[in-house]
Amino acid sequence: MQAPIIAPSSARLAKSNSKPFGPRLRAAPRARAVSVMAKLNVYVKGDPKTNTLLDCPFCHRVLLTLETKGAPYDVSYVDFDDKPKWLVDEFEGKVPVIQDGDTKMATAPEAAGKILPAFRGWLMASPAEETEKKAAFLAALDALDAALAAAPGPLFGGERMDSTDAALAPKLYHALTALKHWKGFNIYALPADKYPAIKKYRLALAELEAWKKVDYGTEAIIKGWERHMKGH
Numbered sequence: 001m002q003a004p005i006i007a008p009s010s011a012r013l014a015k016s017n018s019k020p021f022g023p024r025l026r027a028a029p030r031a032r033a034v035s036v037m038a039k040l041n042v043y044v045k046g047d048p049k050t051n052t053l054l055d056c057p058f059c060h061r062v063l064l065t066l067e068t069k070g071a072p073y074d075v076s077y078v079d080f081d082d083k084p085k086w087l088v089d090e091f092e093g094k095v096p097v098i099q100d101g102d103t104k105m106a107t108a109p110e111a112a113g114k115i116l117p118a119f120r121g122w123l124m125a126s127p128a129e130e131t132e133k134k135a136a137f138l139a140a141l142d143a144l145d146a147a148l149a150a151a152p153g154p155l156f157g158g159e160r161m162d163s164t165d166a167a168l169a170p171k172l173y174h175a176l177t178a179l180k181h182w183k184g185f186n187i188y189a190l191p192a193d194k195y196p197a198i199k200k201y202r203l204a205l206a207e208l209e210a211w212k213k214v215d216y217g218t219e220a221i222i223k224g225w226e227r228h229m230k231g232h
């Protein structure tokens with residue numbers, strides 16, 4: 001079998017993977033920031049019998065990021081012909097899944113990518129769909145809060161925006177503005193323990209010069225969605 005492409009890490013990957021689905025690593029401390037958290041465990045597409053990394057570009061991305069950041073991590077190889085039940089039940093059978101202590105999550109882009117479709121789904125829901133679409137949006141927001149809580153913080157990119165932030169922040173802005181206007185959904189009216197990472201995220205964004213410079217304002221968002229809702 002071909003050696004993994006990421007040669008320097010392969011020895012470490014293999015060594016750290018003696019028990020692919022065995023008992024968890026030591027529990028992570030409560031804090032979630034990358035700089036202080038316990039070693040992450042990344043579930044990737046691979047062959048657990050030979051500890052070989054296989055061809056998943058999404059896993060590859062996560063591994064490259066961790067390597068580049070120099071963050072310590074373990075790897076668990078997932079045999080696609082014999083996936084663990086939790087992966088199928090909780091993550092549609094998809095990798096990568098990043099485990100931080102007891103928390104398992106899909107990648108940040110995955111959590112971030114669900115916000116816009118879930119928001120549109122709720123905004124445009126027919127009365128019969130309302131409950132289901134609202135629940136789907138709240139689930140997407142929960143997943144985003146968990147992903148953000150595990151990020152360097154307050155942004156995915158730390159103090160500066162990275163490409164995930166640049167893609168996500170405008171969509172989140174639209175979602176929270178339009179849902180407040182049309183559905184009366186206001187995260188700031190919820191208890192403090194609801195969406196704490198998203199609240200921090202938005203505060204941090206509002207302080208950024210880059211954000212302030214190209215902010216078109218909530219009225220423009222409402223006008224824009226008003227047109228979409230009329231079918232434009």
Ligand SMILES: N[C@@H](CCC(=O)N[C@@H](CS)C(=O)NCC(=O)O)C(=O)O
Nearest residue numbers: 056057058093094095096107109110
């Ligand atoms: N949007 C996800 C995509 C993950 C994904 O689609 N992974 C593929 C492997 S490349 C997968 O696990 N597919 C399940 C299968 O083919 O059984 C991400 O960015 O992490």
